[in-house]
Amino acid sequence: MQERNQSASLRRALTLLDHVREHPGLTLTQLAEAAGLSKSTVLRLTVPLVEAKLLDRDRRTGVYRLGHGTLRLGQAYLATLDLRAVAAGESHRLMSEVRETVHLVVHDHPHVVYIDKVENEANVRMASRIGSRGPLHSTAVGKAILAWLPEELLAELVLEPRTRHTITDAERLRAELAHIRRRGYAVDDRENEPEVRCVAAPIFNHHDAVAAAISVSGLTSRITAARVRELGPLVAGAAVRISRKLGSTSR
Incomplete structure (x- = not known):
């Protein structure tokens, strides 16, 4: 007792x-x-x-x-994450190439946790903070991870609306995840914040299991729908290189 x-x-x-x-x-x-x-x-x-x-x-x-x-405690935890060190070079290279904020997250169901952030100081700063959490279903990083998770984990999610663009229908989200798997990257089109677009791709560990994601985020005035199509392959390429450094052979 x-x-x-x-x-x-x-x-x-x-x-x-x-x-x-x-x-x-x-x-x-x-x-x-x-x-x-x-x-x-x-x-x-x-x-x-x-x-x-x-x-x-x-x-x-x-x-x-x-x-x-x-x-x-947080510093001790982050010190054990080789992912941050492995991804640092790619994160900075990607930010320099696209001149937008780059995020690195890990999966902590039913959330993602932001473990690194590389900002372009010349732009409007994103409100995200290292150590903060975000939902899987409404963020690009979350959807990039969710697309490669077991189907039963999707059923556990509460699809709460974050903006009027958030996908809150489970079948529509399943279709979106299938599309993400086909093209290799996810898009948050004002689904988590009203004036922000984000493009993300999954990162796989040495077990070839999805463990993290990397993204590019910015205001919709800078990341237009047309630019999303340009950023997608760049983000996906960075994610593949990080995955390979972690020992993955899946991509």
Whole structure:
């Protein structure tokens, strides 16, 4: 019984940590309401998180933010990802060639996690952040990965609309994924952000399983529908070269 209670407490503490990650600057009352817990329970659960520097609570305002301990964990995690080092050269080469923002993501079902970003400083900066997550169904990087995942994983997705262009019908999404497999790259045509287009291609690991994706993103005024057709093969080529460096023989 004690072990079960400890497990439940751990899950609730991790839920609180996730709420603060998504909404930094929550007060005790706001955090308790978001988690559906009493304020006394939140206080009890956050004490060890604060002690471990995973959370920080402002002494003056009482608001919670992520602590620097999460940065250490994140850096340790990223250090184990050879993908970032392997893809760095291709990411910078692709950005120099197309002069748009390049993203590198990994799959964390039902999301993608942005692990690297190379920006063209002369352009309007994209709002994405390293460490942030995005949905599989509405991002080009997500669809590039989803197209090579088992069919049953698609059924688990909640196809929430992000913009009026988001594909929310499962059959239409299946048809889109089949098209992605045929041409080798995916397109987010204002499906995740209203004024942004993105072109992405899948990256395969040494098991020839899809594990990541690389993309080019920009405002629709710069990445027109016609330019998408030019960018697609360039992004796909970069993804193939990264995949080969990871030991893949599938492409």
